[in-house]
Amino acid sequence: MSRPLAFRPVVPLAAIGALLAHTALAAGGGSGAIDMLPVLEALALILVLARLGGALFERFRLPAVLGELAAGIVIGNLGLVGFHGFDALRTLPVVEAMAQLGVLFLLFQVGLESDVAKMAAVGMSATLVAVLGVVVPMLLGLGVSQGFLGGHHVLSHWFVGATLAATSVGITARVLGDLGRSASAEGRIILGAAVIDDVLGLIVLAVVTGLIQAADQGRTFDTAGLLIIVGKAVGFLVVALVVGRWLSRVTFRIAARLPGEGLLLSFALAFCFFVSFLAGRAGLAPIVGAFAAGLVLEDVQVQAPREQDGMKRELHQLMQPLAGFLVPVFFVLMGMGVDLRVFGQTGVLGFAAALTLAAIVGKQICALGALGPGVDRLAVGLGMIPRGEVGLIFASIGRTLTIGGERVVDDMVYSAVVVMVAVTTLVTPPLLVWRMRSPRGG
Amino acid sequence: MSRPLAFRPVVPLAAIGALLAHTALAAGGGSGAIDMLPVLEALALILVLARLGGALFERFRLPAVLGELAAGIVIGNLGLVGFHGFDALRTLPVVEAMAQLGVLFLLFQVGLESDVAKMAAVGMSATLVAVLGVVVPMLLGLGVSQGFLGGHHVLSHWFVGATLAATSVGITARVLGDLGRSASAEGRIILGAAVIDDVLGLIVLAVVTGLIQAADQGRTFDTAGLLIIVGKAVGFLVVALVVGRWLSRVTFRIAARLPGEGLLLSFALAFCFFVSFLAGRAGLAPIVGAFAAGLVLEDVQVQAPREQDGMKRELHQLMQPLAGFLVPVFFVLMGMGVDLRVFGQTGVLGFAAALTLAAIVGKQICALGALGPGVDRLAVGLGMIPRGEVGLIFASIGRTLTIGGERVVDDMVYSAVVVMVAVTTLVTPPLLVWRMRSPRGG
Secondary structure, eight states, X not given: OHHHHTTOTTGGGGHHHHTTHHHHHHHHHSSOOOOHHHHHHHHHHHHHHHHHHHHHHHHTTOOHHHHHHHHHHHHHTGGGGTOOTXXXXXXXXXXXXXXXXXXXXXXXXXXXXXXXXXXXXXXHHHHHHHHHHHHHHHHHHHHHHHHHOTTSOHHHHHHHHHTTTOOOHHHHHHHHHHHTOTTSHHHHHHHHHHHHHHHHHHHHHHHHHHHHHHHHTTOOOOHHHHHHHHHHHHHHHHHHHHHHHHHHHHHHHHHHHSOOTTHXXXXXXXXXXXXXXXXXXXXSOHHHHHHHHHHHHHHHHHTOOGGGTTHHHHHHHHHHHHHHXXXXXXXXXXXXXXXXXGGGSTTHHHXXXXXXXXXXXXXXXXXXXXXXTTOOHHHHHHHTOOOOHHHHHHHHHHHHOEETTEESSOHHHHHHHHHHHHHHHHHHHHHHHHHHHSSOOO | OHHHHHHOTTGGGGHHHXXXXXXXXXXXXXXXXXXXXXXXXXXXXXXXXXXXXXXXXXXXXXXXXXXXXXXXXXXXXGGGGTOOTTGXXXXXXXXXHHHHHHHHHHHHHHHHHOOHHHHHHHHHHHHHHHHHHHHXXXXXXXXXXXXXXXXXXXXXXXXXXXXXXXXXXXXHHHHHHHHTOTTSHHHHHHHHHHHHHHHHHHHHHHHHHHHHHHHHTTOOOOHHHHHHHHHHHHHHXXXXXXXXXXXXXXXXXXXXXXXXXXXXXXHHHHHHHHXXXXXHHTTSOHHHHXXXXXXXXXXXXXXXXXXXXXXXXXXXXXXXXXXXXXHHXXXXXXXXXXXXXXXXXXXXXXXXXHHHHHHHHHHHHHGGGOOSTXXXXXXXXXXXXXXXXXXXXXXXXXXXXXXXXXXXXXXXXXXXXXXXXXHHHHHHHHHHHHHHXXXXXX
16 A cells, blocks of 8 residues: 555545545536546447457557557447447547547657657658658549549548548558668658658648638638648747747756656646647647647657656656557547448449559659668658558548538548558558568669 | 557557547547637646645645645635636536546545455454544534534534545555554554545445435435445445456456557556446446445456566556546646635634544544554554545535535535645644654553
8 A cells, every 4th residue: 555655645545435526526616517427338338449449450460540440430330230329429528528638648649759850860861751752642632532523622632632641650660660670771761751741741731721711711812821821830830849848848847846746747748738729729730739749848858957867758658548548539439430331322432442542652652752772662662651540530620621511521531531541551561571571672 | 769669559650630639529429529728728727736736735745635625726716816717617527527537546546555455454453443433523523513503404414424534544654654654553553444444434425425315305214225225335345346356357367368558557447437337327426436446456466367467566557647637637626616705604614623623533532443552542543633535525525415405515514624624634744753753652
């Protein structure tokens, strides 16, 4: 009983009476009681199914995120076989809010893991690969969308293109690590490009979303309007990084003098929430703020004085349980958004196949940006193939946008994007293993 | 970038697009979008103020929980000085729900830390001290309540008495640890009694709440009804412990064979949520379930086969960040429920003083239950003084109960309980240090 007390002295005091948080908060908070029982039921179910799905996929050396998504697709489509016991899950605002905190934590972690210095070192090649890797797939996706969905607004096509932009480097990184090739030239280019990719993607999404909202409100759109959106997105990131760096240094210097365990996590979370809030207020997605907050703290930690040694590792470790709890909730809910009935519609599978092909080919072309002799461009191109959460989240956003009364991402597009994500993620590991293990090609 | 991947392979894939969880979920989840911005703002504010309050109190060697409570009282009463900027915090269901998850985590941790075997070892003394420590303060509190609040229903008086029952042993445990006396006879008796105390308290609260609800609905109440409530509470605990132990063993045996990191935490959380849900369905507080779930997992871990070594320590460590995030949210909201204006009413301070006295005297009497030669009964009595979360949560529950149209715990009683908690917690550390360091008395 004494060891854990060192971390959290007040824990054991609670037992008897903490009994009824349920009612307690209704009284303490002043508003009506929340019925926690459906929330508890939903969370228990989601956590177990997400883990089982993830474990099943990992057993076949597939990424866990696909398993979580699959679990969600299963739950979400049980209505097709006449079972509606889980339908209530869709309408629990508390669970939705927790999923949203999950994505914030995910992006915050990505920011924490993005080493700005290492990005600079891989330099030109990574930047070129990243830029081409955003532009080429977008244009190909735009073309596919125009071919299959002729009646849609041109900005909808751009949006479809944008869902192909971002590389999900996690899978590649895992494969490279397993092969012991993370530090190879190809490995560093892929990892570096993926980070730049992320930042470009944030900007692309802000721009396309802004254009669509303007068009939907009937505003004419000129270069000035475009520049304002780009400026706002870039400006927020720059200001967040510069001011945030200063602010967080001051904060953590003060925090370092305060007693009490758990201070680091609380301040880091508060910082993450606050920057996310500011991003939202600036008209950007809160997640942009979470990513920026992670980048800032990564940097502050690296520069931290001696007494804050280990802060970085510590913050990573502290975030693990929080992300492990909430991130799967997000992906299960994402999966629940997939309506399998849509695949019965004419053309959906063809569209999905074309989109997937555009995603794969686009990233092979971007590999031409990998400079220097002896770099295996095919390995780089293969490593850039996987799309993941990013494309899914783009698609989900598109579902909430309308232009001229028409949803930017309808059920057909959403389902096609899910197929594209699944296929690109699934094909990468075997292809990459084959290429990296085979005698070196050109 | 490669190390964290070992824990969570998919993290870096997300960056660009995870942008808009906000909108994304509205689409994925199928219901209306939640405005996360007020939630993010509130969480950032609550986390920072809770930590600053906690750190300030810890600097003066006072328990952090009082600081968190104080932060809540300050935020909640800024309206008195004309500032209403934080009033919106009271009406955010998502924040309230997160606070409720916080209490669940707290009780789950308490369960995890309650070593059933060690409880058995301290044996008779601890049990006697615990039983007397629940009964005597309850009776004294009942008397005080009858004296000051003559017009209230007799069950309201019992409820006030119940708020005095549970010892908040965390503070005592911390002081004993600092003095290196945790393993002393007095230390073991106090810690053991506090655990039994907790279980008794769960039952007392279930009984008193059940009686009040029955009376409020005009049902006549007989011994059979009382026995049903006691039976339900005890029965749930027993069934949860027996069935839960079997269920969790099977589950974790399966889980141990599955690949994937983070499985332990997910299954443990799902188990906690599920048992809490069952408790709620059985008419008990969800927190009873969380406590039972913790007890079960503590036991399973202790009995775990070799490959699950370290599971216990690991689960404790994994729960730290989750509790560190959400538990302070609960206590800040609890503090916000205190209306300082009530202290302007006649008799409140006198009532608070009498209640505090009853709380302190009651635990001195219970120390007579400490058997065996050479046991310092005064040290045991002093160590049992602190009340904490428990009393506060009882009081909050009482606020939501009515009997004959009258709130069981009105603003006056709630505020008096807060004073009682603060005073008993504050006086204990200096008294205990004095007693344990001074030459041994009788």
